[in-house]
Structures are given as structure tokens and as C-alpha cells.
Amino acid sequence: MSLVIVGSVAFDTLETPRGRREKIVGGSGTYCSLAASFFTKPLVVAVVGEDFPKEMIEFFKSRGVDTRGLEVRPGKTFHWEARYGEDPNQRTTIKTELNVFEDFMPQLPPDYRKADIVFLANIDPDLQGDILAQAEAPKLVAMDTINLWIKTKRASLLRVLEKVDIYFANDEEIKMLAKETNLIKAGKKILEMGPSLVVIKKGEHGALVLGENFIFGVLAHPCEEVVDTTGAGDSFAGAFLGYLDKVNAFEKEEKIRKASVYGSVLASFVIEDFGINRFKTLSLQEIENRFRLFKKLVSF
Amino acid sequence: MSLVIVGSVAFDTLETPRGRREKIVGGSGTYCSLAASFFTKPLVVAVVGEDFPKEMIEFFKSRGVDTRGLEVRPGKTFHWEARYGEDPNQRTTIKTELNVFEDFMPQLPPDYRKADIVFLANIDPDLQGDILAQAEAPKLVAMDTINLWIKTKRASLLRVLEKVDIYFANDEEIKMLAKETNLIKAGKKILEMGPSLVVIKKGEHGALVLGENFIFGVLAHPCEEVVDTTGAGDSFAGAFLGYLDKVNAFEKEEKIRKASVYGSVLASFVIEDFGINRFKTLSLQEIENRFRLFKKLVSF
Numbered sequence: 265m266s267l268v269i270v271g272s273v274a275f276d277t278l279e280t281p282r283g284r285r286e287k288i289v290g291g292s293g294t295y296c297s298l299a300a301s302f303f304t305k306p307l308v309v310a311v312v313g314e315d316f317p318k319e320m321i322e323f324f325k326s327r328g329v330d331t332r333g334l335e336v337r338p339g340k341t342f343h344w345e346a347r348y349g350e351d352p353n354q355r356t357t358i359k360t361e362l363n364v365f366e367d368f369m370p371q372l373p374p375d376y377r378k379a380d381i382v383f384l385a386n387i388d389p390d391l392q393g394d395i396l397a398q399a400e401a402p403k404l405v406a407m408d409t410i411n412l413w414i415k416t417k418r419a420s421l422l423r424v425l426e427k428v429d430i431y432f433a434n435d436e437e438i439k440m441l442a443k444e445t446n447l448i449k450a451g452k453k454i455l456e457m458g459p460s461l462v463v464i465k466k467g468e469h470g471a472l473v474l475g476e477n478f479i480f481g482v483l484a485h486p487c488e489e490v491v492d493t494t495g496a497g498d499s500f501a502g503a504f505l506g507y508l509d510k511v512n513a514f515e516k517e518e519k520i521r522k523a524s525v526y527g528s529v530l531a532s533f534v535i536e537d538f539g540i541n542r543f544k545t546l547s548l549q550e551i552e553n554r555f556r557l558f559k560k561l562v563s564f
Numbered sequence: 565m566s567l568v569i570v571g572s573v574a575f576d577t578l579e580t581p582r583g584r585r586e587k588i589v590g591g592s593g594t595y596c597s598l599a600a601s602f603f604t605k606p607l608v609v610a611v612v613g614e615d616f617p618k619e620m621i622e623f624f625k626s627r628g629v630d631t632r633g634l635e636v637r638p639g640k641t642f643h644w645e646a647r648y649g650e651d652p653n654q655r656t657t658i659k660t661e662l663n664v665f666e667d668f669m670p671q672l673p674p675d676y677r678k679a680d681i682v683f684l685a686n687i688d689p690d691l692q693g694d695i696l697a698q699a700e701a702p703k704l705v706a707m708d709t710i711n712l713w714i715k716t717k718r719a720s721l722l723r724v725l726e727k728v729d730i731y732f733a734n735d736e737e738i739k740m741l742a743k744e745t746n747l748i749k750a751g752k753k754i755l756e757m758g759p760s761l762v763v764i765k766k767g768e769h770g771a772l773v774l775g776e777n778f779i780f781g782v783l784a785h786p787c788e789e790v791v792d793t794t795g796a797g798d799s800f801a802g803a804f805l806g807y808l809d810k811v812n813a814f815e816k817e818e819k820i821r822k823a824s825v826y827g828s829v830l831a832s833f834v835i836e837d838f839g840i841n842r843f844k845t846l847s848l849q850e851i852e853n854r855f856r857l858f859k860k861l862v863s864f
Contacts, residue, residue: 277855336767337783345587345857350745351745363623399718445650446787446788446790447768447786447790448786448787449788452788468747469766469769470769470781472786478860479786479861480861480862480864481783481786481862482862482864483783483862485777486745486747486748486772486781487746487748488748488749488752490746503572518864520864521864522864525864559864560778561779561780561781562780562781562783562862563784563821564780564782564818564821564822564824564825564856564859
């Protein structure tokens with residue numbers, strides 16, 4: 265039982281119709297490992313600068329996240345700035361300052377080389393490949409990516425894709441990667457390129473999960489007050505993989521279905537407040553209650 | 565047990581990536597009543613010109629549609645021309661020739677004035693109001709509309725909305741009508757304007773159903789070969805109301821949930837071929853089989 269998450273731990277500056285937040289803690293590794301921490305004790309592998317708040321590292325630890333893979337380096341933490349439109353799906357990146365992330369060489373602590381699950385969150389596919397090479401016979405490898413790498417590093421990305429079991433993508437990304445506008449066809453194309461499972465995240469429309477012999481659809485929780493959608497997809501993946509690690513199951517359809525619902529549940533919580541704020545107060549009880557609501561939402 | 569459908573019976577000329585079709589039979593009344601005909605014997609109220617094919621009227625009859633409300637008038641049938649992009653949600657209207665529809669004064673045959681269910685498909689809201697006035701104490705009134713009327717006849721539309729029980733809309737339409745970008749909030753706003761149920765159709769993402777005390781989400785069937793999405797929304801509404809008419813239930817949550825799934829099922833069939841072609845071969849057995857697949861699609 266061990267889950268390794270390689271991603272970014274960063275500062276985000278966000279402008280949304282609900283307000284502006286300067287340099288709040290974000291990053292795919294952050295959202296993913298915090299969401300996973302409700303199910304298991306993940307290891308986060310990332311690099312931050314000396315300006316990264318120690319309280320945040322303490323918060324990771326308090327949630328059971330193993331931070332031995334979180335390197336602190338001289339320099340500044342990765343900083344991303346974005347603006348959201350009235351429709352929270354409309355997001356424009358204003359600035360990306362890589363800072364210490366520029367020379368990031370992710371290292372797996374020795375006792376994590378035999379980890380069961382390795383998640384390659386959205387970072388440069390070459391780095392994803394590096395870290396994957398350090399893992400010894402993981403039972404499950406998952407990856408996420410963004411349009412930037414699909415456009416600029418397609419070949420590297422396809423090499424990583426070949427080696428993973430689960431590919432997480434949003435609808436726009438999978439259409440671009442598969443060069444196919446029909447989501448089901450796009451998903452099936454990816455299933456021929458390596459992964460045995462494709463998880464297509466569709467924001468307010470939920471997610472579609474395509475396995476080799478099944479399709480599962482999960483809705484998004486009907487949220488009336490969407491404050492900040494940053495990290496929703498990473499939280500989905502974190503909860504999904506955290507749940508699989510907890511139940512020690514990697515390919516069972518029944519567990520994949522439940523994992524997807526927990527993914528949608530955690531994504532639905534994180535968007536209720538800015539950044540990771542909602543995770544500070546979230547309880548297991550709330551998660552289980554919402555899980556049950558998801559059953560009611562689709563029962564007929 | 566009686567369902568009245570007022571809508572358009574028309575010729576559609578469609579240009580899609582799958583080919584072009586000239587003047588095939590379409591219209592909201594057509595799709596809606598044919599979809600409903602798998603559950604009940606609906607009456608269709610519309611007007612066509614003398615150029616409308618008699619075989620089509622025979623086909624309506626063979627499916628159990630009562631065509632006494634289908635007036636044949638000197639002149640040409642309503643003709644709509646549209647072009648679809650690679651993404652079937654991108655549709656551009658090229659031409660609208662109202663023809664005999666221009667002076668359409670819908671009349672309810674006397675024995676239908678006591679109909680249980682009246683569906684006002686997407687036609688001019690003033691006509692919707694006229695026909696509603698001819699109905700005597702219907703148990704359920706439903707309506708649909710399009711952006712055109714929301715933009716040009718908002719006041720008339722709101723007057724009809726006040727009097728209906730169910731409002732069918734797609735996501736773009738309901739956002740425009742409610743002046744609200746969050747779908748759940750938009751739906752709740754409409755629930756304060758008359759209807760006790762709002763059905764938001766979201767194309768490939770399925771539909772959301774908002775009642776006064778519940779929310780239900782139904783997925784779209786994962787279709788790989790989408791040929792022509794024309795009439796999918798009308799088929800949804802037709803199956804939904806046809807099922808409610810069949811089971812003689814108008815407000816029971818359990819029946820509303822099942823009706824929504826049948827709506828999604830019929831919509832998923834009609835898009836598999838051009839126009840109403842798929843309805844020519846569709847069997848009840850196929851409908852029930854797909855209904856069961858929908859259960860599997862969301863079970864966890």
C-alpha cells in the first residue's frame with residue numbers, strides 16, 4: 265500500500281469573478297496528494313523554493329502526506345497566474361514562472377522505489393519518464409498531462425503513455441491527443457496506445473471512464489456555488505488513486521467505478537473555496553455523505 | 565391517457581460531415597410524436613403543405629400517431645436548412661422558409677380538448693399560448709423553446725412559462741432565459757417562474773432534471789457513430805412524455821426518473837441515422853435493452 269505522486273507544488277495567483285488571490289498554494293502535486301490523503305498516505309515528489317511556507321509543509325504532514333520527496337531548494341517556488349471568466353471553464357494563463365522547477369530532477373526516495381502506484385501528474389513528459397524509470401515494477405502507473413505538452417512534446421508524451429495503465433485527461437486534451445472529436449472514439453484510440461483505462465474528466469458534466477470491457481459514467485455533484493475550479497481534475501485523480509491504494513485493488517471494475525465516484529466527490533468539494541482551503545475543514549463523514557448523494561443522483 | 569403534441573412538421577435540408585440530405589422530413593412535432601409513439605398514441609398538431617409526402621402521413625399512422633391534427637394546406641411545407649460542423653453541437657441555420665407555417669393557427673380537435681398531457685414544442689410562444697387556451701384542465705403541460713424566441717419574444721414566452729409544469733431546454737437556452745451561467749442556479753430560477761420540473765438537455769453529456777425536491781442526472785448513451793443530431797432534444801421530450809402518458813403518472817419522482825432515461829435512450833437512437841430513419845426500424849426490444857445498459861453505465 266503506497267502511492268507516489270509526482271507533480272508541481274506551486275504558488276497560484278488567480279483572478280476569478282469571486283475575487284483575486286495572490287500566491288496561494290496550488291499545483292497538481294498539492295491538490296492530488298491532499299485529495300489522496302483522505303484515503304491513504306501518499307508520498308509527494310516535487311520541488312519548492314525557500315519562499316514556500318513551512319506551515320504548508322506542516323499541513324501536508326498533518327494530513328498524512330509523506331513530504332520526504334518534497335525538495336526545498338534555493339530560489340523561488342514555481343508561480344502560475346491565471347484568470348477565470350464568468351464560465352469557470354474559461355481559463356487564461358497569464359504567466360508561468362518555472363523558477364526552481366526549471367531544473368527539477370525528480371528523485372524517488374529509495375524506500376518508495378517499490379511503490380504500488382505511481383502517478384505522474386501534469387509535468388514535462390520527459391520528467392514523467394525519468395521518474396517512472398526509478399520505480400521498480402509498480403502495480404499501477406497513471407498519468408495526466410496538459411495541452412502544452414500535447415502540442416510541444418508529443419513524441420515524449422506518447423513514449424510515457426505506452427507505459428502507463430491509466431490516462432487521466434479532460435475532454436479537450438483527449439480530443440487533441442487522439443486527433444478525434446468523438447469522445448468515445450478518442451478514448452478507445454488511447455486504449456490502443458498503452459493504457460488499459462482512460463478517465464475523461466468533463467468538469468461540470470462529470471467524467472467518463474473507459475476500460476477494455478466497460479464504460480462507466482459519473483456525474484459531477486450539482487454545485488451552485490463554484491468558487492475556484494483550480495485543481496478539480498488533480499483532486500479527482502488523487503482521490504481515485506488514493507481509494508485504489510486504500511482498497512489495494514488495481515484493476516477490478518467494481519473498485520474502478522467507486523474510485524471514479526470518490527474522484528468526482530473530492531473534485532466537487534475543492535471547488536467550493538479558493539485553492540486548497542476546503543481540504544482544511546473537509547471530513548471523511550462529509551465525503552461519505554456526498555458519495556451516498558451521488559447514488560441518489562443517478563438512481564432510477 | 566392522451567398526449568397532444570404541437571410542433572412543426574417540416575422539411576429539413578442538412579449538411580453534415582457524414583453527407584448532405586435534401587428536404588427530408590423533420591420538425592419538432594415529427595421527432596417528438598414518433599418518439600412518443602413507442603409508449604403511447606400521441607396526437608400531433610401541425611400544418612404541412614400539399615408537397616408533404618402522403619407516405620409519411622401513413623408512416624405516422626402506422627406508428628400509432630393520430631394525425632387528425634395535421635392540417636394539409638395549399639402551399640409549401642415549412643423548410644429549414646442547416647449545416648453541422650465536425651463537432652455535432654456546432655449547428656448553423658442557413659435558411660428558414662416558414663411557408664404554410666406562417667399563418668398556422670393550431671386547432672385542437674374537440675375530443676382532444678380534455679387531453680391529459682399537452683406538449684408545446686418549439687414554436688412561436690404566442691401559438692403555444694393559443695393552443696394551451698384550447699385545452700381544458702390538462703393534468704400536465706410541458707414546453708420547449710429555442711434561442712430565437714428567448715431573444716425576440718421573451719415576454720410572450722414568460723407568460724407561457726408561468727402556465728406550464730415542465731420546461732425542457734438545452735443548457736445554452738436555460739442560461740439565456742434565466743440570465744445565469746450556473747446550470748443548477750439557472751434551473752432553480754426557472755422553478756420559481758412557473759414550472760415544477762426543469763429538464764436541461766446537454767447533448768452528449770446527457771440531461772439534468774430539477775424538481776422541487778430532487779435532482780436527477782441521466783447520461784447520454786456513449787455513441788461512437790453520431791450521424792445526425794437533429795431532433796435529439798425533441799425525441800427526448802417525446803419519449804419522456806410518452807412514457808408518463810403510458811404509466812398515467814404526472815408528478816411521481818420515480819416515474820420522472822424513468823421517463824428521463826427513456827428520453828435519453830430515444831435521443832441516442834435517433835442520432836444514429838439521418839432524420840427519422842432510425843425510428844423506422846427501431847423496436848421496443850432495442851429500447852428496453854438500451855434502458856438496461858443505462859443502469860449499468862452508472863451503477864457503482
